[in-house]
Amino acid sequence: MRALAPACAALAAILLLPVSAQAVVPARQLPPPRPLATVDHPPVDGVNSFDNGSRSVPRVALTFDADMTPGMLAQLQAGQVKSWYNREVRDILDTEGVHATVFLTGLWAQAYPDVARSLAGDPRLEIGSHTYDHAAFRTPCYGLAGTADRGGEIDRAQDQIQAVTGVRPNLIRFPGDCYDRSDVALAEQKGLAVISGDVRSGDAFNNSAPAVAAIVLRNLQPGSIVLMHFHGGPNAPMTAPALRMVIQGARSRGLEFGTVSEVLGRTAARPPRPVPTAEELLRPLRERKLESPTPPALRPDQPLAPYRRLRLESPRRIPWGLRNT
Ligand SMILES: [Zn+2]
Secondary structure (H helix, E strand, O other), rough: HHHHHHOOOOOOOOOOOOOOOOOOOOOHHHOOOOOOEEEEOOOOOOOEEEOOOOOOOOOEEEEEEEEHHHHHHHHHHOOOOOOOOOOOHHHHEEEEHOEEEEEEEEEHHHHHHHHHHHHHHHHHHHEEOOOOOEEEEEOOOOOOOOOHHHHHHHHHHHHHHHHHHHHOOOOOOOOOOOOOOHHHHHHOOOOOOOOOOOOOOOOOOOOOOOHHHHHHHHOOOEEEEEEEEEOOOOHHOOHHHHHHHHHHHHHHOOOOOOEEEEEEHHOOOOOOOOOOHHHHHHHHHHHHHHHHHOOOOOOOOOOOOHHHHHHHHHHHHHHHHHHHO
16 A cells, blocks of 8 residues: 555645735844744644744745655665656755755655755755654555554654754654644654644645646745645656746745744754864964964073073173273
8 A cells, every 4th residue: 555655745725814915024134933832733623733833924934745655665666766856846946045844754865865965954954854654643644554653653764864864853744744642742752843734735646736836825824834745756746847836926925935943933953063173173273373473482491591692792782881892
């Protein structure tokens, strides 16, 4: 079943209030959002997670799930699928200077370690966990296989992503967005905030980019968290062209893009700073020395005789009686 398992967000779009006209505010003038509390997701079920940021700040978070089930990995290894990395999405984010969050499965990070490392090192991007192999925490969940080891799914993903990228995520999106209260508690125990979203793009198994873009733009509001996919291939074939339309449409309304942490006012997980080399530590000292050379200091045990002799040899110090002799 896993080979046939669809990507996580083949969910029907949830209709939300239409976007009202927003004032255009340049990014640098946006106030940092206050950290927000979780919300009931979906409403009325009593399970709390993060669906959106402040509705009063014209900034939204585009998020991309990098699914990788064992079935998808088998397809990749058998050459049935060329790639589960949607390079075009990355290129668009780069070219447009768009901040975004990518939720990686551990298996995906294992399959694309160089890309995962590059994503983690990109200051415009943030990475989160999408569990180890995209097993469902609650079933039924769009045909995904369920897991009997929920804690292991989270831990293995954390370990794998950290081993590859140096970053231990502090955000998680559950596969298929299928979870309950105990799953949220489990993730929180492990230091992860559960991120859902309020705009489901419907880009999974959707062959119409305009249709995907229309769903997003119809539901987009300030503070929105948008669910899209990063794996491309036959499972999400139109994400890239839809993304171009979404970026253009959102910007035309004065909406800007932030990572999930930026939109929620949370601290992002970042790779550790590399340990400086001896050369890097010494360079500022050397440069300072060149700029303002300081005279060599006198050592306490250094004899003063040369200086005394110098004074005595100075013509001004020679007594009158000794001159011209
Ligand atoms: Zn997914």
